[in-house]
Amino acid sequence: MEDLLELAIHGLTLGALYAMVAAGLALMFGVVRLINFAHGEFYMLGGYAFWYAYRELGLPYPVAGLAATGILSAFGWAYEHTVIRTILARTWHVQLIATLATSITLTNLAILVFGTQPKEVPTALSSTILEVGGVRLAWQRLVVLGAAILIFAGLEWFVARSKMGKAMRAMSQNREACAVVGVDVQQVALATFAISAALAAAAAVLVSPLFNIFPDVGALLTLKAFAAVITGGFGYVRGAIAASFLIGITESLAAGYLSYAFKDAIAFVVMVIVLLVRPQGLFGRRIGI
């Protein structure tokens, strides 16, 4: 029972990580119809920005976290302005290669700039252990879960209530109609990338104290987030979040009870099973965030 509880909590932590990355990926696909294969590198850069602010500049954890999130938000904005805007009207082949090329370039740049030695960012909470009924976990895991809930609630409010959020929803339904009625589609796309990058950076800020930051950290994350986006119903943010938690918990339980070696395949097994039963994804409907 202790094992089950420990694995479930761990699965929730993983799910929160995947969800924050997948939500951004789904948001981008929903609004601009593009799959950003460099999205995991946003997480990686967010991690390095956080490491620099927290370890090198010695800023307090919340300040360093907000700084890293802000920096990545600006990076997302610049990325949309340079890479994405250039390829948005091109075929999906071009978009695929361009975002993959960005991913490889950013990874190799990180090797050049930050070196290959993984960066550690332990916080007071990551080394303080909470023990309840034989279950041991670092307080940082609870911070991840709590912050993730707040972030998703904020995202939900933003998309449902704010003017920009409404514009995003409208664009996810009909980009051309939005342009016709005077929605500044370029501004909306810029905001989408800024928010998506900030979400990935927030994930890095929360999870890095438990895991390490290294140049390649984003590669597998992009694939798992992509699996969550497909499983949840392509381009549907709530679906992607729910699917991320499903994948995180399944992965943790399967690694704990079945085989650890194949745990990374679990995300894709879940995806295939869901697609076999519901080809439109768990919460699938027509595309729309």
Add this chain to the structure above:
Amino acid sequence: MTLTRRTLTRRIAIAAIAALILAPGAGVPRVAAQSPPPIKVGFSSAMTGPSAITGEGVKWAAQMLADEYNAKGGIMGRKIELYFGDNAGTPGEAVSAVRKLVDVDKVDVIIGQTHSGACLGALPIVKELAVPMVIEACSNPKIRELIGKTVNEWAFRVNPDDVMLANQFAKYMSRQAKTVSIFAQNDDFGRGAATAYDAAFKKVGIKLVSTEFFDRGQADYRPVLTRVKRAAPEGVLLVMLASEGSVFMRQFRELGLTQKLFARGSMATQEFLFQVKDTPAIADGLVEATYWTPALDPEWDKRWLERWKVPVRVHGSLAAIAFRYAVAPAIEQAIKKTGRADRKAIRDALEEIDIPNTPVGRIKFDETHQAFINMLIVEIKGGQLRLVETIPIQP
């Protein structure tokens, strides 16, 4: 035909460049014509991917060595020229790395491939292209069957393999644990070591409780640690590199596990301690079977720190051992004996060298092109490395 001023200028420029190129000796620095050609040494390791930290260490070591040798005039008056191949730690990329070093860079000898899988991938191509390769850190036991005078005369291995290490280390482990779980990288290094230790444990009466594999670049070990907790072995053998080790150790402590830790890879190293500098005692008590530790050559350790501002890296040091005590003496002998330092001459010399007093023991390749350097048992104690035992490995 009338020539415009622009066309005329262009033609004069082309003629001038052609004259410079075609004139005997022109365009070639006088000093280069007089100096003997450099010796081209290729280093192949993982420069990208999750194992890139090993390649960075190898690159830094190579640059230090080349500068040091060249400052003294090179080897027998021949300067060292460096070339690098990126095998990304995988067999497929290792083939490309070797082809690039041989076909494009035209190297005379290769040191590499650091990772067992890359080594296994590189062996056939090294044989096909007839270039000598000195392996510095690939411990998969299968490699021994694939190199040597009768199988692949172009490959040589300095480091011992995991069968040699396991037979000795299992004896040591049996004094402290009767039941052990293995947690190993899911690659040729990890799987080769797991098989070797499985067999060695049987000989010394250790019960293998479970074997788990993980993919490199992992950040999440909680589920497998939960399995270890459930199985409750007395010891855990980690086949793991330093870059993964820090996260593993933090999660190990988070779960409150107290098993005795044994390791193969690069856990009891300066790069691991640098990684966990905030909590240096996190892996106290961990004991590793290895063949390099900075205490063997403190001078090298010091020069490394001065130059790169980070502690010495184990894979760079192993590449340096292969260069200083195998490749460099072989080049010297080849030049002395034949006046040449081409691939064939270096290969022949590698078969003959016998360097008795190196920091890692004697380097002499046998019929299977395997050297038998010392095995070391190194412990982390009080956040420091402690050399517990040096065990000579017999052929």
